Amino acid sequence: MNKYDIVVIGGGPAGLAAAIEAKKEGVDKILVIERDRELGGILQQCIHNGFGLHVFKEELTGPEYAERFIDELNEMGIEYVLDTMVLEVTDDRYIHCVSSAEGYQIIDAVAIVLAMGCRERTRGAIAIPGYRPAGVFNAGTAQRYINMEGYMVGKKVVILGSGDIGLIMARRMTLEGAKVLAVAELMPFSGGLTRNIVQCLDDYDIPLLLSHTITKIEGVDRVESVTVQKVDEKLKPISGTETVYDCDTLLLSVGLIPENELSRSAGVRIDNITKGPVVNESMETSVEGIFACGNVVHVHDLVDFVTEESRRAGNAAAKYVKKEIVSGLEVMTTQAKDGIVYIVPQEIRLENVGDKLPLLMRVRNVYHNAVLSVKIDGLEVKRMKKRHLAPGEMERIDLPKALLEETIGKCITVEVVEEA
Amino acid sequence: MTKDLVCIVCPVGCRLTIEKDDTVEKGYIITGNSCKRGIDYAIEEMTHPTRMVPTTVKIEGAFLNRLPVRTDKAIDKNLIFEAMEVINQFTAKAPVKMGDLLIGNILGTDVNIIATRSMEKR
Numbered sequence: 001m002n003k004y005d006i007v008v009i010g011g012g013p014a015g016l017a018a019a020i021e022a023k024k025e026g027v028d029k030i031l032v033i034e035r036d037r038e039l040g041g042i043l044q045q046c047i048h049n050g051f052g053l054h055v056f057k058e059e060l061t062g063p064e065y066a067e068r069f070i071d072e073l074n075e076m077g078i079e080y081v082l083d084t085m086v087l088e089v090t091d092d093r094y095i096h097c098v099s100s101a102e103g104y105q106i107i108d109a110v111a112i113v114l115a116m117g118c119r120e121r122t123r124g125a126i127a128i129p130g131y132r133p134a135g136v137f138n139a140g141t142a143q144r145y146i147n148m149e150g151y152m153v154g155k156k157v158v159i160l161g162s163g164d165i166g167l168i169m170a171r172r173m174t175l176e177g178a179k180v181l182a183v184a185e186l187m188p189f190s191g192g193l194t195r196n197i198v199q200c201l202d203d204y205d206i207p208l209l210l211s212h213t214i215t216k217i218e219g220v221d222r223v224e225s226v227t228v229q230k231v232d233e234k235l236k237p238i239s240g241t242e243t244v245y246d247c248d249t250l251l252l253s254v255g256l257i258p259e260n261e262l263s264r265s266a267g268v269r270i271d272n273i274t275k276g277p278v279v280n281e282s283m284e285t286s287v288e289g290i291f292a293c294g295n296v297v298h299v300h301d302l303v304d305f306v307t308e309e310s311r312r313a314g315n316a317a318a319k320y321v322k323k324e325i326v327s328g329l330e331v332m333t334t335q336a337k338d339g340i341v342y343i344v345p346q347e348i349r350l351e352n353v354g355d356k357l358p359l360l361m362r363v364r365n366v367y368h369n370a371v372l373s374v375k376i377d378g379l380e381v382k383r384m385k386k387r388h389l390a391p392g393e394m395e396r397i398d399l400p401k402a403l404l405e406e407t408i409g410k411c412i413t414v415e416v417v418e419e420a
Numbered sequence: 421m422t423k424d425l426v427c428i429v430c431p432v433g434c435r436l437t438i439e440k441d442d443t444v445e446k447g448y449i450i451t452g453n454s455c456k457r458g459i460d461y462a463i464e465e466m467t468h469p470t471r472m473v474p475t476t477v478k479i480e481g482a483f484l485n486r487l488p489v490r491t492d493k494a495i496d497k498n499l500i501f502e503a504m505e506v507i508n509q510f511t512a513k514a515p516v517k518m519g520d521l522l523i524g525n526i527l528g529t530d531v532n533i534i535a536t537r538s539m540e541k542r
Contacts, residue, residue, distance in 0.1 A: 037483070047488035047536065048474045061474050063488050063537035067518050147476055150485030175475055175504055194433030198426050199471065203497065387454070388433065 005029040005321045006314075007095055007109040009086050009262060012041020013303050014294025014310040015115035016069040021314030022113075023076050027321050031107070032073070032080035033097060039073070039080060040066030041117060043303065045144045048168050050195075054304035065303060089114075089266040091287050111317040114263055114277065114285070114292040115310065118256040118299050120165075126254050128160075130217030133224075139165045139253040143172065152176060154249025158226050159183045160214050162190040162197075163392070164301065166253025171200035173251075180204070181245050184212040184228050186235060189366050191392040193301070213237060214250070223248050256299045266290055273342045274298040280347040281357060282316035282325055283309065291317045298344050298360070301394055309360070316352075326351045332410055339364050339416025341391070348412070350405065356398040363389045363416055371417040372397060377409035389416065425465055427458045438462040470494035474536070475507055477522065482514035482539040489522060495531045502527055514541045 005027045008015045011034030019032050038044065043051070046062030053059055056068070073080070084099040095107040120138040137145075137153055143165070145151040155178050159166045162185035170180045183201060188211050190197055201208050209228060215237050216227035230241035258276040260268070269278045269286035276297040277285040284291050293313035294306040319325050329351055334343040341362045348357060359374075367389040374382040374397060381403055389395065397414065427434040436452040450462045464470070472494050479487040495503060503526050510523055516535045523533035 044537070047476060047490075049472050049490060059472075061488060061490055061536045064518060067537055146486075147488060148484050148486055150476075150478070175473070175500070194426055195428035198428045202426075203471065 002031075002105065003029075003108045004031045005110045006031075006113060006317050007107055007111075008032045008113040008115055008314075009089070009095070010034065010041065010115035010117055010294075010296070011036070011039040011080060011082075012115065012117050012294070013043055013066065013069065013306050014117065014296070014313075015041070015113065016066075016073055017307045017310035018113045018115055018291075018293055018314030018317065019078050019080075020069065020072055020076060021311040022318040022321075023078055025315050025318030025322075027318040030078050031109075032078065033084050033086055033095070034080060034082050035085045037082055039070050039082070042140070045140070045147045046168075047147045048172075051303050054302070055307050062303075069307075086262055089262045089290070091267045091290075093289055110289065111320045112266075112290045113310075113313055113317050114260075114268075114290065114296050115294050115313075116259045116262060116296045118258045118295040120252070121255040121257055123252060126252075128214055128217055130226075131219055133217070133219040133222050135219065135223030135249045136217065137249065137251055139169045139251045142249075142251055143169055146172060146176060152178070153251075154178060154223075154247075156181060156247040157249045157251060158214070158228070158245050158247045159251045159253060161185065161253035161255070162192050162208060162210075163253045163255070164192040164196055166251065167192045167196040167200040169251055169253065170206050171204065174204045174206070178249075180206045181247055182207045182209050182228065184209045184214060186213045186231060187211070189390070193392060215242070217250065223250055226250055256295065258296045258299065260296060263290075263292065263296070268292070271342065271346060273336075274344065276344075278346045280331070280345050281349060281353050282319070283313035283345070284316060284320070284325070288327065289320055291320070298342065298362075301392060305360070305394060305396070308358075312358075332404075332412060334359060334412045334414070336361065337413045337415035339367065339370075339418075340414050343412075343414055348404075350401070353401050353404065356400050357404060359397045359399065359412070359414065361395050361397070361414060362391055363395060364391065366390045367416055367418060369419050371419070373415050373417050374399065375413045375415075376404075376407045377411055378413075379407065379409070381407050423466065425462055427453065427461050429457045429461050434458050436462050438466055440466075469497040471497050471500060473500055473503060475504065477507055477510045477512050477533075479512040479514060479516065479539060481541050482516075483542050484539065487512045487516060487539055488536045489533050490536050491526075492532045492534050493530075495526070495529060499527055499529065503531075507533060514539050 043062035043066035051065040088096040229237040293310040332348040372384040474490040476486040520535040
């Protein structure tokens with residue numbers, strides 16, 4: 001049986017950063033397992049720019065960002081396998097995987113880093129009524145067809161969902177000669193970055209229909225039209241506001257879900273809100289020696305933040321191998337209060353915290369001139385003024401270790417306080 | 421003439437209003453910005469708007485059909501579709517290295533089209 005110190009599952013940005021960092025921390029026997037035909041993950045289809053502003057201080061496209069990490073992985077001599085599907089991870093850290101080249105294999109690991117990323121929600125998940133013709137695609141699937149495989153998916157397009165993938169695909173389809181009729185968004189605000197609304201929609205006069213959804217798909221063999229309808233405050237379609245768009249394609253950009261089948265097989269506890277593993281300060285899951293990072297833990301909007309989080313996971317996995325992680329200590333928890341949807345990590349063992357503890361979170365609504373208030377057992381320890389908060393933009397608060405040591409408590413909470 | 425813009429320099433997304441006024445030094449009056457970068461953005465957006473263009477070209481002899489490319493600097497916004505026509509006529513041949521220059525001085529501008537990933541020969 002093959003034995004490794006660290007096995008990283010997934011060769012996207014999270015897995016690459018974790019493996020490189022673990023190697024830098026002095027662990028030699030590392031294996032990255034990737035199910036696709038090459039490393040890089042979803043970055044390889046994200047050909048647009050906007051990546052790397054935090055990590056490299058320059059603006060790169062997805063493939064460029066990926067290639068820098070792949071080159072570094074190769075230079076460091078880290079082992080990886082492609083076209084290999086992991087079928088099961090056990091709580092005693094055996095990995096069952098299969099590939100055409102090697103057949104069925106069981107790999108023994110001292111530590112595992114889960115870096116499987118996320119998957120798109122589909123039409124089934126949002127239950128749009130109507131026919132089931134060809135021409136209904138997830139935005140990310142269409143992105144792969146167009147940018148990598150070289151197939152155009154349609155000519156007259158309506159997009160549901162204004163997250164960044166939906167916005168980016170509106171521009172992409174337009175540049176490739178399609179007509180994007182509208183982007184409909186259920187919520188009263190876009191989940192995407194403002195600069196993407198400007199660069200991808202406004203530049204090409206594509207209307208963004210806020211508080212609208214799609215209530216019907218027509219067409220037997222191919223999409224012929226979709227019905228767009230306004231929704232009320234309770235997100236219920238308002239009758240009499242139906243508009244029919246003649247189109248041949250519907251792209252869905254309606255959210256991402258962390259891909260945790262393998263985590264579950266290992267008995268890892270999953271957070272109901274993030275849909276990813278509950279993790280501690282070391283990005284370790286509820287199963288000892290199994291770490292997790294990137295979009296498998298919670299969906300990020302910037303790959304730079306995935307890299308940063310994954311470096312911490314890789315570093316901690318290496319420390320675990322070297323038996324430098326302290327466990328069995330008193331555990332503090334984090335809790336999302338008013339206006340905050342979730343906080344990662346969920347558990348903290350102070351002894352393993354470096355100089356500072358980063359808390360990553362998402363807010364529930366759009367706020368202007370609000371304050372993020374951090375409390376330990378009800379006592380405020382930090383206030384951050386924020387001119388602008390939006391659900392589409394992840395917030396990060398760094399708590400200095402010294403602050404945590406002098407304020408002894410059990411529960412760290414964060415809430416949004418709106419100014420009167 | 422007055423125009424409303426959303427500043428895209430940073431995630432704050434200030435709503436700017438820009439108005440032509442030849443009596444001031446810069447020729448425009450800008451309101452709604454929270455920092456001075458908003459002023460530069462608004463003036464550039466009024467006088468000479470430019471955009472980065474990431475897209476793909478055909479590639480022969482590689483394991484994929486498309487090679488991702490981009491402009492090496494921002495190009496005049498009005499030239500985007502014309503540039504796309506030139507880019508779509510181009511076929512790359514594997515192997516390609518990230519950063520390779522594929523189309524030089526597109527449409528007579530100083531903008532080049534470069535490969536954004538390496539692709540080996542199949």
